[in-house]
Amino acid sequence: MIAASKSSHRDSSAKALRNTSFWFAAVALLCLSMADLDISTPNPWGELGLMAAGALSPTVWSWPTLLTSLANTFSFALQGIALASTVGFLLALGYKFTLVRAFCAFIRSIHELFWALLFIQIAGLSSLTGLLAIAIPYAGTLAKIYGELFEEVDPSPINNLPSQSLNLSRSLSHFCYTVLPLAWRSMATYTSYRFECAIRSSAILGFVGLPTIGFHLETTLSEGNYSEAAAFFYALLLLIATLRFWLQKRLLPLYLIGAFYYLPPQAQTSWQLVKRFISEDIVPTPLRGQANLNAESLGAFGQWCNQLWQHQIWPGLVNTMLLGQIVLVFTGLLALLLFPLNSPLFFRGWRGFGDAILILLRTLPEYLLAFLGLLIFGPSMVPAILALGIHNGAIIGHLVGRHTDELTLRADVGTGLNLYFYEVLPRIYRQFLAFLFYRWEVILRETAILGILGITTLGFYIDSAFEEFRFDRALLLILASAMLNIGVDHFARWLRQRLHLKSIPESL
Amino acid sequence: MNLPLFEFTNQRLTYEGRLVLDNLCLRIQPGERVALIGGSGSGKSTLLKALREQCPDQIAWCPQQPGLVPMLSTFHNIYMGALQRHSVFYNLANLIKPLPAAKRAVSEIAQAIELQHQLFSPVDRLSGGQQQRTSIGRALIQERSVFLGDEPVSGIDEYQSEVLLNLIFQRHNTVVLALHDVAQALRVCTRVIGLKDGAIILDAPSAELEASDLADIYGISDSSLNPPRQ
Numbered sequence: 001m002i003a004a005s006k007s008s009h010r011d012s013s014a015k016a017l018r019n020t021s022f023w024f025a026a027v028a029l030l031c032l033s034m035a036d037l038d039i040s041t042p043n044p045w046g047e048l049g050l051m052a053a054g055a056l057s058p059t060v061w062s063w064p065t066l067l068t069s070l071a072n073t074f075s076f077a078l079q080g081i082a083l084a085s086t087v088g089f090l091l092a093l094g095y096k097f098t099l100v101r102a103f104c105a106f107i108r109s110i111h112e113l114f115w116a117l118l119f120i121q122i123a124g125l126s127s128l129t130g131l132l133a134i135a136i137p138y139a140g141t142l143a144k145i146y147g148e149l150f151e152e153v154d155p156s157p158i159n160n161l162p163s164q165s166l167n168l169s170r171s172l173s174h175f176c177y178t179v180l181p182l183a184w185r186s187m188a189t190y191t192s193y194r195f196e197c198a199i200r201s202s203a204i205l206g207f208v209g210l211p212t213i214g215f216h217l218e219t220t221l222s223e224g225n226y227s228e229a230a231a232f233f234y235a236l237l238l239l240i241a242t243l244r245f246w247l248q249k250r251l252l253p254l255y256l257i258g259a260f261y262y263l264p265p266q267a268q269t270s271w272q273l274v275k276r277f278i279s280e281d282i283v284p285t286p287l288r289g290q291a292n293l294n295a296e297s298l299g300a301f302g303q304w305c306n307q308l309w310q311h312q313i314w315p316g317l318v319n320t321m322l323l324g325q326i327v328l329v330f331t332g333l334l335a336l337l338l339f340p341l342n343s344p345l346f347f348r349g350w351r352g353f354g355d356a357i358l359i360l361l362r363t364l365p366e367y368l369l370a371f372l373g374l375l376i377f378g379p380s381m382v383p384a385i386l387a388l389g390i391h392n393g394a395i396i397g398h399l400v401g402r403h404t405d406e407l408t409l410r411a412d413v414g415t416g417l418n419l420y421f422y423e424v425l426p427r428i429y430r431q432f433l434a435f436l437f438y439r440w441e442v443i444l445r446e447t448a449i450l451g452i453l454g455i456t457t458l459g460f461y462i463d464s465a466f467e468e469f470r471f472d473r474a475l476l477l478i479l480a481s482a483m484l485n486i487g488v489d490h491f492a493r494w495l496r497q498r499l500h501l502k503s504i505p506e507s508l
Numbered sequence: 509m510n511l512p513l514f515e516f517t518n519q520r521l522t523y524e525g526r527l528v529l530d531n532l533c534l535r536i537q538p539g540e541r542v543a544l545i546g547g548s549g550s551g552k553s554t555l556l557k558a559l560r561e562q563c564p565d566q567i568a569w570c571p572q573q574p575g576l577v578p579m580l581s582t583f584h585n586i587y588m589g590a591l592q593r594h595s596v597f598y599n600l601a602n603l604i605k606p607l608p609a610a611k612r613a614v615s616e617i618a619q620a621i622e623l624q625h626q627l628f629s630p631v632d633r634l635s636g637g638q639q640q641r642t643s644i645g646r647a648l649i650q651e652r653s654v655f656l657g658d659e660p661v662s663g664i665d666e667y668q669s670e671v672l673l674n675l676i677f678q679r680h681n682t683v684v685l686a687l688h689d690v691a692q693a694l695r696v697c698t699r700v701i702g703l704k705d706g707a708i709i710l711d712a713p714s715a716e717l718e719a720s721d722l723a724d725i726y727g728i729s730d731s732s733l734n735p736p737r738q
Contacts, residue, residue, distance in 0.1 A: 156575030160643075161588055162568070162650050173591040173599040181579050 016499055017429060028329035031322045036456075040378030047376045054226020061228045065216065070235055073212040075259040076127075076205065077198040080134025082256055084198075085191050087135065088142030093175075095147025104147075108140025109441075109485035111449045112201045113367075114459075114478050116208050117466050122277050123267035130210045131265045134201055138194060145190050146183070153182040196240060200365040203236055207367065207452070217368060221375060233368075240363050281471040288472075308473060313480050316451070316458035320484065323381050323457055324440075324447040327388040331443060332436050334393025335400060336425070339432075342401025345409070345424060355401065361394035370450050379454040388446055396435045403431050434501035441489040448481045458484070513538045513654065513682055514562050521554050528554040529706050536684065538653075541677060543693035543714070544686045546703035546725055552686040555703070556658050559684060568652040568680065570660040574643035578632035582623055585631050586614050586645040617645045620675055637663045644672060648679060655680040659688060670696065690722045 041047060060066055094100040116133035123129045157178040206214025213236050220229035247255065280288060286300035287293070338361075340346035341354030366387050373383025404424060413423055451459025458481040465474035495501075512535040521529040528551040536542055536559075544552045553572070560567055568589070576585045584603065587610055591599055602610050606628075618624045621641045626634055631642055640663045647655060655676050661669035666689075673696050677683055687693040693700055694714045702710030702725040710725060 156573060157577045160569060160571050160575045162592060169596040170592050172596045176600055176603055177580070177584065177588045177591060178577055181577050184579070
């Protein structure tokens with residue numbers, strides 16, 4: 001009786017996984033039919049050929065430029081992650097408070113490029129802008145991960161200590177002797193993975209004008225100067241690939257001091273400028289300069305909101321969700337296709353090589369990939385789908401592949417497709433969905449940001465608002481994208497709980 | 509008559525929502541050495557937990573599962589019991605580099621529980637018995653008047669465990685221990701409480717008891733009362 005009810009429970013849970021997958025795919029197909037998939041460039045293959053030729057003949061136009069932009073990219077990333085992990089740690093200490101959680105969710109729901117666009121208005125294209133643009137959203141992410149790690153550690157050591165009264169300094173001592181050492185290793189691993197992400201973010205900040213490697217990538221690529229672009233691109237890959245050899249734990253303080261010495265965070269700004277930005281520029285136009293709110297100004301404000309909603313927020317939201325849904329399912333398909341590259345069950349001897357491919361694909365910044373796609377295919381959703389799918393598919397494929405290490409299969413198991421579909425896929429599917437839904441929030445955030453490249457997601461309207469110096473609009477649009485991300489994050493968490501998906505926060 | 513240290517009148521004790529002990533009436537006076545005996549699931553741990561909650565500020569607690577922090581040294585795991593006596597800055601400094609005064613205090617205890625040679629090795633390199641000693645050390649350093657232990661010496665051989673129990677008696681006024689070794693319970697404690705099926709079925713001074721009186725509690729024959737130990 002018990003066995004029967006158990007197996008029927010398992011059946012229904014497997015069915016729930018199947019149904020969920022079906023509906024996600026069906027909605028994505030529907031979205032695909034509504035998406036703008038035009039290829040508007042006359043000769044995409046020709047452009048691709050030129051890029052390939054450039055990739056094969058990298059040319060360094062100026063070594064000092066290359067090295068400075070590399071050093072800037074590295075410095076922003078290291079400073080950003082140092083500040084983010086400190087602030088994130090402090091926030092994580094209070095992670096059990098809903099208010100702290102909500103604050104963290106809010107600051108990480110705004111992409112680093114949007115933060116950069118905001119700070120540029122106040123602090124210009126300065127080193128302070130670069131540092132804050134990385135540190136703020138990363139602090140939110142790290143706080144979440146640290147907070148979850150603290151909750152997951154073995155509770156018995158702290159429970160065995162003598163009674164804990166509500167004395168802050170006493171509970172801090174207890175925390176540092178029990179929870180912190182237990183979580184330390186996972187925190188360090190995750191932070192170092194996030195540092196790699198921060199280098200990508202730092203590189204991308206160049207696309208909005210900061211002096212990192214993205215600045216030169218954007219210039220050279222836009223000019224069709226693919227050989228020079230290739231040199232910058234390889235330099236970035238080399239920087240990330242060799243990190244583990246020269247960025248050692250013991251040398252970290254040295255590098256950090258070096259980074260702050262080389263690129264001290266400063267900005268030419270004044271309080272007047274900041275005050276004006278906050279008290280005037282970002283205040284909705286109809287309310288600006290009004291000491292008292294009256295019916296007339298409120299009416300105008302309502303109209304302003306309505307206009308903005310109809311012409312920008314709603315279309316932006318729809319396109320972001322449409323594209324996000326397609327990308328999510330495409331990412332999933334690619335991950336399922338790619339994970340055997342990092343699995344001992346499929347590529348025994350070649351696994352190191354296979355995983356190197358996945359890590360390489362993961363290392364490519366999605367924004368850069370989308371930019372390349374745009375040059376090849378012209379402005380449509382195609383470059384965005386490919387770029388986000390490849391980047392995120394490689395990340396999830398890498399993790400799912402590593403998860404297959406833990407499978408123990410019988411000795412006479414099949415090979416090839418039989419092995420894949422009968423033995424491995426059913427066993428990893430639950431974990432795969434967990435990873436995918438965990439990644440959903442990130443995918444949506446990236447989908448919004450690709451609007452800056454001309455795809456009509458929220459980022460498109462935000463970027464236009466900044467270009468027209470309509471900061472009130474920009475802020476409202478950014479808040480709309482933040483709300484969308486927070487909403488999706490909640491939905492994904494609800495879905496993970498409903499489907500009983502466990503997800504460890506490692507490397508996502 | 510002294511005021512009792514612990515007192516229960518018609519108390520219901522539950523574990524994870526399940527009723528474990530019903531209509532519990534029990535008094536324990538300061539200065540007593542009480543052994544709790546009973547089969548697994550008879551409610552020893554639940555009773556200890558309830559005792560612990562009655563006067564948390566006087567109690568040094570030694571659980572069955574040591575619950576140590578594996579990546580920290582024996583020194584730090586023992587020192588943990590004394591955290592609340594020092595400021596957070598002192599504790600943090602001591603976490604990074606052991607401070608002389610803390611070293612003296614912990615060494616004295618490590619000597620007594622024979623862990624002086626393992627003091628600075630990570631506690632996950634220690635054997636099960638040594639980890640159990642560390643857990644006792646963490647309770648001793650608290651310098652409380654009451655010691656509560658849930659099988660504190662279960663992984664340690666008979667001779668050594670008696671040495672450790674005597675150490676515990678020396679340093680605490682009142683001691684309540686869950687013990688599975690009935691003969692040992694009779695030897696070292698002044699009072700034995702037997703638990704079975706959610707009730708106290710035996711409560712007497714150990715001087716008035718023999719091992720055979722306790723057979724009933726386990727529901728097994730006399731001969732298997734003291735199972736051979738490794």
